[in-house]
Amino acid sequence: MSSPAPELLPEGGFTRIRCELSYDGSYFSGWNLQPDRRTVQSVVEDLLSRLMAIPVNTMVAGRTDAGVHATGQVFHFDIAQVDRDRWNLTSLMQIANRLLPDEVRLNSLDDAPHGFHARYSALRRNYRYRFADGFKVIPPLARADVAPWQQNLDIDLMNEAVVPLIGTHDFAAFCRKREGATSIRSLEKFEWSRDSDGFAQALVSADAFCHAMVRSLVGAASIVGAGHAEIGWLGELLNGGDRVGRSLSAPARGLTLIGVDYPTGAGLLERAQVLTRTGVRSLPSE
Missing domain, CATH: 3.30.70.580 (Pseudouridine synthase I, catalytic domain, N-terminal subdomain)
Known part of the structure; x- marks a missing residue:
């Protein structure tokens, strides 16, 4: 019914x-x-x-x-x-x-x-994620919305690795399963850069996100950026459908919903x- x-x-x-x-x-x-x-x-x-x-x-x-x-x-x-x-x-x-x-x-x-x-x-939701990688110091007033990451992250490598994720796909590998909910989403933007403080920053936009999707995407990309996985690993995860382990999900503190279009x-x-x-x-x- x-x-x-x-x-x-x-x-x-x-x-x-x-x-x-x-x-x-x-x-x-x-x-x-x-x-x-x-x-x-x-x-x-x-x-x-x-x-x-x-x-x-x-x-x-x-x-x-x-x-x-x-x-x-x-x-x-x-x-x-x-x-x-x-x-x-x-x-x-x-x-x-x-x-x-x-x-x-x-x-x-x-x-x-x-x-x-x-x-x-809503047309899309826009999120920002920030990592203080390579043992960068997080100023006390920035501690709420920046997550620490010990190793240096390769921005260019992560930008290349996320290309297969752009578009409309079944993102089951990056979502916590919910009964009766679909994991098909249209990912419009997933771009890494350095912000003005030198932190690794991801800007992620989609028509909608399923549960824990942004943090799983960011966490998986950071594994590639740190050199622990090959550049094609994200595409393999997407096509394989096996859920990314919760241990790979980036901490909540680095994630901010910055706007809705x-x-x-x-x-x-x-x-x-x-x-x-x-x-x-x-x-x-x-």
């Missing part, structure tokens, strides 16, 4: 609010609500619900794991128009930021354009309708 189609638009008499936020994931057990765990979703929903004196239920663009950060996370929530009319959104954001814990901040709070859906309208205008609803209508992703025909 198939699941009912998700609601893409607010119900009658309701309006949608779009929010962008940042958080230090070191203090949270991920985004999603979990029993007896401190999560970003629980902190944000609890604060907004108490502040606005109404139940607030959020829909997020990307469900980050425990320890993963964000500078450009996006979510929405729907409220009755009568409740929306009570608030100036600039004032609401300012009050919320005064009351939220220091590790969470709302970057923007606006009326959502017609057709906007934080999850289903959306279409404009009528493209918002069109994108959401396409994703929810097609349902299961499929590989391109040969």
Whole structure:
């Protein structure tokens, strides 16, 4: 029996609010609500619900794991128009930021354009990963979002090794298996460079990511970059389908969701309708 189609638009008499936020994931057990765990979703929903004196239920663009950060996370929530009319959104954001814990901040709070859906309208999610390789010193103020790596990483070698991963593939080898979930994704970007601090930096973008996928991709690439695997190893993993061991998954602390891209205008609803209508992703025909 198939699941009912998700609601893409607010119900009658309701309006949608779009929010962008940042958080230090070191203090949270991920985004999603979990029993007896401190999560970003629980902190944000609890604060907004108490502040606005109404139940607030959020829909997020990307469900980050425990320890993963964000500078450009996006979510929405729907409220009755009568409740929306009570608030100036600039004032609401300012009050919320005064009351939220220091590790969470709302970057923007606006009326959502017609057709906007934080999850289903998204074109791609963009992540950054940073390694302090070769025993580089991590400054105390950078310790939250940079992971240590003892050996020197060869940037050119890693960029060559990740080429076979670009495109639409079944990334089962790089995802933690979830019952009923597909591991087919379209990886649009996976580029390594040195940032201004000399850290090894990966920029990774895809239409969506399955559970632990970015950290597995980064961890496997770093094995090649350190000279412990041949340049074709990532392609072999992709085609073989055997799950990359959890020991090869890069630490959560180095990973940050830096942004979510959306279409404009009528493209918002069109994108959401396409994703929810097609349902299961499929590989391109040969």
